[in-house]
Structures are given as C-alpha cells and as structure tokens.
Amino acid sequence: VLAAPDGRVVLTTDVMVEGPDFRRAWSLPAELGWKAAATNLADVAAMGARATGLLVALTAPGSTQVALLEGIADGLAAACAALAPGCGVVGGDLTRSPTLTIAVTAIGSLDGRAPVLRSGARPGDVLAYAGRLGLAAAGLRLLFDAGEADVAAVQRLRAERADLLAEQLAPSPPIDAGPVAADAGATAMLDVSDGLLLDATRIARASGVVLDLHRAALDADVAAVRAASGLDLQAALAAVLGGGEDHGLLACFPADVPLPVGFRRLGDVRSGEPAVLLDGDPLAAAGWDSFAAEH
Amino acid sequence: VLAAPDGRVVLTTDVMVEGPDFRRAWSLPAELGWKAAATNLADVAAMGARATGLLVALTAPGSTQVALLEGIADGLAAACAALAPGCGVVGGDLTRSPTLTIAVTAIGSLDGRAPVLRSGARPGDVLAYAGRLGLAAAGLRLLFDAGEADVAAVQRLRAERADLLAEQLAPSPPIDAGPVAADAGATAMLDVSDGLLLDATRIARASGVVLDLHRAALDADVAAVRAASGLDLQAALAAVLGGGEDHGLLACFPADVPLPVGFRRLGDVRSGEPAVLLDGDPLAAAGWDSFAAEH
Numbered sequence: 001v002l003a004a005p006d007g008r009v010v011l012t013t014d015v016m017v018e019g020p021d022f023r024r025a026w027s028l029p030a031e032l033g034w035k036a037a038a039t040n041l042a043d044v045a046a047m048g049a050r051a052t053g054l055l056v057a058l059t060a061p062g063s064t065q066v067a068l069l070e071g072i073a074d075g076l077a078a079a080c081a082a083l084a085p086g087c088g089v090v091g092g093d094l095t096r097s098p099t100l101t102i103a104v105t106a107i108g109s110l111d112g113r114a115p116v117l118r119s120g121a122r123p124g125d126v127l128a129y130a131g132r133l134g135l136a137a138a139g140l141r142l143l144f145d146a147g148e149a150d151v152a153a154v155q156r157l158r159a160e161r162a163d164l165l166a167e168q169l170a171p172s173p174p175i176d177a178g179p180v181a182a183d184a185g186a187t188a189m190l191d192v193s194d195g196l197l198l199d200a201t202r203i204a205r206a207s208g209v210v211l212d213l214h215r216a217a218l219d220a221d222v223a224a225v226r227a228a229s230g231l232d233l234q235a236a237l238a239a240v241l242g243g244g245e246d247h248g249l250l251a252c253f254p255a256d257v258p259l260p261v262g263f264r265r266l267g268d269v270r271s272g273e274p275a276v277l278l279d280g281d282p283l284a285a286a287g288w289d290s291f292a293a294e295h
Numbered sequence: 296v297l298a299a300p301d302g303r304v305v306l307t308t309d310v311m312v313e314g315p316d317f318r319r320a321w322s323l324p325a326e327l328g329w330k331a332a333a334t335n336l337a338d339v340a341a342m343g344a345r346a347t348g349l350l351v352a353l354t355a356p357g358s359t360q361v362a363l364l365e366g367i368a369d370g371l372a373a374a375c376a377a378l379a380p381g382c383g384v385v386g387g388d389l390t391r392s393p394t395l396t397i398a399v400t401a402i403g404s405l406d407g408r409a410p411v412l413r414s415g416a417r418p419g420d421v422l423a424y425a426g427r428l429g430l431a432a433a434g435l436r437l438l439f440d441a442g443e444a445d446v447a448a449v450q451r452l453r454a455e456r457a458d459l460l461a462e463q464l465a466p467s468p469p470i471d472a473g474p475v476a477a478d479a480g481a482t483a484m485l486d487v488s489d490g491l492l493l494d495a496t497r498i499a500r501a502s503g504v505v506l507d508l509h510r511a512a513l514d515a516d517v518a519a520v521r522a523a524s525g526l527d528l529q530a531a532l533a534a535v536l537g538g539g540e541d542h543g544l545l546a547c548f549p550a551d552v553p554l555p556v557g558f559r560r561l562g563d564v565r566s567g568e569p570a571v572l573l574d575g576d577p578l579a580a581a582g583w584d585s586f587a588a589e590h
Contacts, residue, residue, distance in 0.1 A: 001342070001410050002306055004299030011297055011385065013350045013400060017392040047296070055308045057352075057398045090306065097312040099394035103352045105308060115296050 002053050002090055002107055009052075010108035010115065012043040018100040025148035027169050029071020030078065032102060034170040037079035040106035041087070042173045042191035042247040048116040048182025049108030051175070053090035054080065056104050059097030069094075072102065075170070083175045113182045121188035121207035121252040125269035130177040130262040131248020132167060133196060133221040134240035138229035139168030141239070164228040173247035177262040181251045184260040189251040195244040197276055197283055203250065204274040212277040213267040241283070297348045297385055297402055304347075305403035305410065307338040313395040320443035322464050324366020325373065327397060329465040332374035335401035336382070337486035337542040340473025343411040344403030348385035349375065351399050354392035364389075367397065370465070378470045408477045416483035416502035416547040420564035425472040425557040426543020427462060428491060428516040429535035433524035434463030436534070459523040468542035472557040476546045479555040484546040490539040492571055492578055498545065499569040507572040508562040536578070 002009075016022055016036050027035075037054060044051040056076060058069065073089070080087045090107075121127075142161060146153045158165055166172075173191065181189055188207055192199045196213075204211045218240050225236040252269055253259060276283050297304075311317055311331050322330075332349060339346040351371060353364065368384070375382045385402075416422075437456060441448045453460055461467075468486065476484055483502055487494045491508075499506045513535050520531040547564055548554060571578050 001405070002304050004302050004304050007299050007302055009297050009299050009304050009402070011348070011350055011400075011402065013352045013386065013388050013398075015352045015354055015388050015390050015392075015398065017354055017390060019393060020391045053306070055306055055400055057308045057310045057400075059310055059312055059394075059396060091308065093308050093310050093398075095310050095312060096315045097310075097394050097396060098314060099354075099392050099396075101354060101392060101394075101396060101398075103308075103310065103388075103396075103398040105306075105350055105352075105400040107304070107306065110296070 005109055006112045008110060010044055010047045010049040010110060011105065012040060013103065013105040014040050014043060015101055015103040023148055025151070025154060026143050029068045030075035031169040033072035033075025034079040036102040036104045037076045038083060038171050038173060039193065039247055040104040041079070041084050041175050044106045044108035045175045045178025046116070046189050046191040046249055047108065047110070048113050048178055048186065048189065049110045050179055051084040051087040051106055051108045053087060053107045054104055056089050056092035056102065058092065058094050059099065059101045061098060061100065062096050064100070083172060113179065116182050116186050116189040118188050118190055118203050118206035121203055121209050121269050123209055123269055123271040124255050125187055125252040126255055126259065126265055127211050127213070127252055127267040127269055128259050128263040129248055129250050129266045130174045132246050133218070133248065134225040134236060134243050134246070135164060135167035135228060136171060136245035137239040137243020138225045138231055138236065139164045140245070141231065142229060143168065161228070168245065171245065171247055174249060174262050177249050177260070180260045181249060181263065184253060185257050186251040186253055189249055191247045192250050193244060193247055195242040196250070197241050199250055200276045203252065204276055208274055210270040210272040210275050210277060211267060212270055212280060215279045217264070217266045300404055301407045303405060305339055305342045305344040305405060306400065307335060308398065308400040309335050309338060310396055310398040318443055320446070320449060321438050324363045325370035326464040328367035328370025329374040331397040331399045332371045333378060333466050333468060334488065334542055335399040336374070336379050336470050337468045339401045339403035340470045341411070341484050341486040341544055342403065342405070343408050343473055343477025343481065343484065344405045345474055346379040346382040346401055346403045346470070348382060348402045349399055351384050351387035351397065353387065353389045354394065354396045356393060356395065357391050359395065378467060408474065411477050411481050411484040413483050413485055413498050413501035416498055416504050416564050418504055418564055418566040419550050420482055420547040421550055421554065421560055422506050422508070422547055422562040422564055423554050423558040424543055424545050424561045425469045427541050428513070428543065429520040429531060429538050429541070430459060430462035430523060431466060431540035432534040432538020433520045433526055433531070434459045435540070436526070437524060438463065456523070463540060466540065466542055469544060469557050472544050472555070475555045476544060476558065479548060480552050481546040481548055484544055486542045487545050488539055488542055490537040491545070492536050494545055495571045498547065499571055503569055505565040505567040505570050505572060506562060507565055507575060510574045512559070512561045
C-alpha cells in the first residue's frame with residue numbers, strides 16, 4: 001500500500017534481460033540493480049513526477065548464487081538513495097527462470113502537476129536536454145570490443161575507463177530535472193533511452209512537429225565522447241545521435257521561458273511534417289530496438 | 296497516470312515463466328494472458344482492494360509469432376472484463392529474451408477501506424474460504440500425465456476434461472469476494488496460490504495463531520476433485536491441501552460476524568505456537584516453491 005498524495009499515480013515498467021540488455025561478464029551485481037532502478041526512475045521523471053516506490057520482479061535460474069541477488073538488491077537501494085531519496089523497493093516477486101531478468105515497475109507522484117506527455121510540443125518551442133549524450137553508447141562499444149571471454153581485458157577496461165563505463169553500467173541521469181522541467185512549463189518530455197534521434201522522432205510524431213537539432217549544440221558532447229573513449233569523430237557523433245541509454249531528459253519549453261537549471265538548448269521546434277533535422281537536413285531515425293538488434 | 300481515489304494504491308507483481316509456470320504445449324495464448332491477469336487480480340482482491348489497472352512486461356524470443364502476443368493480450372483483456380470490470384492493461388514493456396515471461400503488476404484501490412493483511416487473525420476467529428480447492432492442482436497433474444510431446448493426448452485431455460483444465464489454465468477466482476470480505480471485517484486474508492497448507496501457515500505465522508482446519512469442511516472439495524479428475528482419495532486430498540493455484544481467498548473473520556456471501560467455514564483460529572492443524576493434528580506445510588520444485 002503506497003501513498004498517492006494527489007489522488008493519482010504515475011506508473012512505468014521496464015525489464016532488463018541477461019543477454020540483450022546486460023552481460024554478467026561486464027556488470028557487477030550492484031550495477032545491474034543500480035541500472036534497473038535508474039532507467040525506471042528516469043521514466044518517472046520524464047513525466048514530471050517524483051518516484052515514490054519500485055516493485056522488482058526478479059527471475060533467475062535455480063543455480064543463481066544468493067550473493068548475486070543481494071548485490072542486485074544493494075544496487076537498487078543505492079540508486080534510489082542517490083537519485084530519488086525517499087523512494088525505495090516496496091515489493092516484488094522472485095521466481096525461477098532459465099533467464100536472469102530484472103523487471104522493475106516504478107510508481108511516482110505528480111504532486112499536483114499536470115503530467116508532461118510526448119505530444120505537447122508546439123512550433124516555436126525550444127528543444128532542450130538535461131544529462132549526457134553518447135557516453136553510455138561509447139562505453140558499450142568499448143565493452144563489445146573487449147568481448148566477454150577475456151576477463152583480464154574487461155578488468156583492464158573497467159580500471160582504465162571507469163568513469164565512461166559507469167555511464168553505461170550504472171548511469172546517474174538527472175532525475176531531479178523531471179519535476180523541475182514540469183514546473184517550468186515543459187510542453188513535452190521523455191528520457192533518451194533508445195537514442196537521441198529515435199526518441200526525438202517520438203516527440204516529433206506525437207506532437208506533429210519538426211525538431212531541428214543544432215550540430216554546434218552537440219560539439220561538447222562529441223568532444224566528451226572522444227576524450228573519454230578514444231572514438232573517432234564519426235563514431236563519436238554516431239554515439240551522440242543514435243547511441244541511447246543515457247537516460248537524460250529531452251524536453252520542449254515555450255520560447256519565453258528561461259530554461260531550468262540543468263537544461264541546455266539543443267535546437268528548435270518548427271511546424272511541418274513530423275521529422276528530426278540536423279541544422280535543417282533530414283536525419284533517419286536510428287536507435288535501439290531490441291527485436292531488430294544484431295547483438 | 297492512474298487515478299488513486301482515496302490517496303493510496305495497492306500494488307502487487309507476479310511473473311509467469313515458460314517452463315516453471317506454463318507450457319505452450321498445454322496453454323493457448325489467451326489462457327496465458329487470462330491466468331497472468333487472474334492471479335494478479337486475486338492478489339489485489341486479497342488485500343480487500345478493487346483492481347484499477349495492470350502493467351504487463353512481456354519478454355519473448357525474437358522468433359515469437361505476433362499471434363502469440365495478440366493471444367496473450369486478448370486473454371488479459373478478457374480476464375479483466377470478466378473478473379474485474381473497469382480494470383484493464385494501462386501500460387507495459389515488450390523486450391527480447393531467450394525465455395517467454397509475462398510479468399504483471401496490478402494496481403488497486405482500497406476505496407477508503409483499511410488493507411487486510413496476513414497478520415490480523417485473532418484466536419476465536421473463524422477461518423473461511425471463497426473459491427475452489429484442489430481442482431487446479433488436479434488439472435495440472437493430468438497435464439503432466441499426458442506430457443508435452445503427445446499433442447493428440449493433450450488435445451483429447453482438453454476435450455474430455457475441459458472444465459477441470461480451465462481451473463488450471465484459465466482460473467476464475469472470486470475477485471469480488473475480496474472487497475466484500477474487507478467490508479465484512481476480515482482480520483486476515485490472502486489468496487491461495489501456493490497451496491492451502493502453505494498459505495494458511497503464512498497467516499498462522501504472521502498472526503501468531505493456530506489455524507485448525509476441519510476435515511469434514513473439505514469433503515465437498517475432495518469429492519469434486521475426484522469426480523472431475525478420477526484421482527483417488529489420497530491424491531485428491533493432497534491436491535486440496537497442498538495443490539495451489541486455485542487463487543481463492545482464505546480469510547479470517549470475527550466469530551460474531553456472519554460470513555459474507557461466497558465464503559464457507561473451513562476451521563477455527565486458536566491461540567498457541569503458530570501452526571496449521573487438521574482436526575487438531577499437526578500438518579507439515581507443503582506447497583509450491585519454484586526454486587525447490589522438481590519440474
């Protein structure tokens with residue numbers, strides 16, 4: 001039984017599956033729990049809500065070590081404490097399965113705010129973002145390059161690129177920025193889980209608008225990815241535009257509203273056939289689709 | 296965003312995993328969806344709440360036919376319409392996994408009632424039950440006897456024992472009885488998902504009481520199991536006492552309260568070291584534990 005102070009609850013659910021979504025060769029158990037919490041907390045924040053509780057349904061093989069489950073629980077608790085104080089795991093399920101999966105349902109309170117949907121962006125709005133872009137994807141690329149079999153290579157990578165890998169393995173998206181954006185009058189918002197282009201396309205289609213990204217606004221992101229990962233310019237730009245898993249907040253604001261703390265301008269909202277442009281040129285929506293993925 | 300009329304929500308989650316929890320050789324897709332909804336609706340009812348929405352997180356192999364997913368969706372909708380009008384699927388997730396799983400989170404409203412916990416039973420209370428006992432387990436036993444490989448045998452069984460198999464594959468627990476029991480003053484309640492003895496033991500331990508089942512009160516259940524399944528007396532009694540998956544509501548009521556419609560007396564609540572007895576004799580708690588199961 002969970003409080004719903006304003007008579008409504010925000011609900012979201014997201015599953016992490018061993019194989020498509022994570023590898024135990026790369027992630028510590030606590031990182032699995034942290035990421036499962038952080039991604040769902042970002043989904044609540046993207047509605048403009050404050051997370052109030054998580055339900056966690058774990059499925060695991062009968063041979064699973066209890067320490068793995070304890071590590072996942074520790075990571076869930078740590079992410080809640082760090083990213084959404086006052087939120088914690090309030091219930092769940094544990095059952096046997098051939099595949100290790102972590103299904104989290106997050107519950108949030110709008111505290112009287114109107115929910116921020118994907119469909120409210122209007123021509124003339126400013127497109128803005130809070131969080132990092134491309135680092136999570138760059139970290140994943142280095143992990144794929146290291147592979148799963150070579151334990152020493154993974155350990156070396158974890159030691160040498162700790163900050164970058166944390167963006168992929170235990171991200172800290174700006175959860176606080178969600179309610180702040182809602183209070184500031186955000187017209188549309190979502191968290192960038194599947195890549196900037198794909199998620200921007202979702203706002204463009206739901207709102208019936210054109211989103212025009214400014215290439216110059218991404219310069220710092222591209223440079224940060226290059227510095228942290230050693231990727232070349234093209235690969236770094238691809239990570240920033242299509243990489244996904246950063247879980248920052250992509251939002252639109254009326255032009256006359258000062259951008260709230262944590263947000264920076266990425267581009268403009270214009271009228272026209274729904275599309276995402278880069279300095280006025282069309283971009284195909286590329287991003288993460290678990291059923292289309294090769295990995 | 297879901298309404299929470301009295302400023303609280305009841306939450307529960309339960310996962311069904313292919314293999315441990317269901318076989319596609321036995322269940323139609325719509326039955327999988329029906330059962331996933333019904334079991335979670337029973338968990339909400341057991342708190343004394345009215346279900347208001349389901350979140351459904353499906354994981355499925357990339358080779359999964361869309362018709363399977365559509366069938367699951369149809370079954371979810373049909374179970375909500377039949378068992379909890381006004382409730383429906385309000386969101387979810389779909390992702391790729393080697394293992395087909397259906398993780399449902401159910402949300403409910405207490406509509407101002409106090410939640411009914413497991414811990415409120417008091418000596419002198421009446422132990423009562425709404426729903427069937429043993430039929431789901433008897434149906435499962437016939438399915439195991441038929442096996443998975445012999446498609447004709449399964450089809451014959453489905454034709455000849457349709458009503459019994461429905462108790463296992465697409466159960467219709469008395470969801471309405473949950474809020475009714477709460478209004479009548481139930482002191483403790485849960486749904487019998489893991490077997491009468493195991494679930495009764497949970498109430499006994501949480502409440503610090505002895506639950507004494509009356510063997511005569513189970514006569515009709517044993518007879519119904521024998522008639523529907525052809526099992527002998529001993530196997531039928533084992534199904535009634537330990538079988539599980541009936542998802543009826545086991546509740547305790549003060550002795551001076553008339554049992555609400557749908558409930559029948561199964562026994563008494565007494566003081567003493569927490570235990571479950573049958574006509575005064577101790578019974579070991581046997582029931583379903585997915586990690587201990589042989590299947």
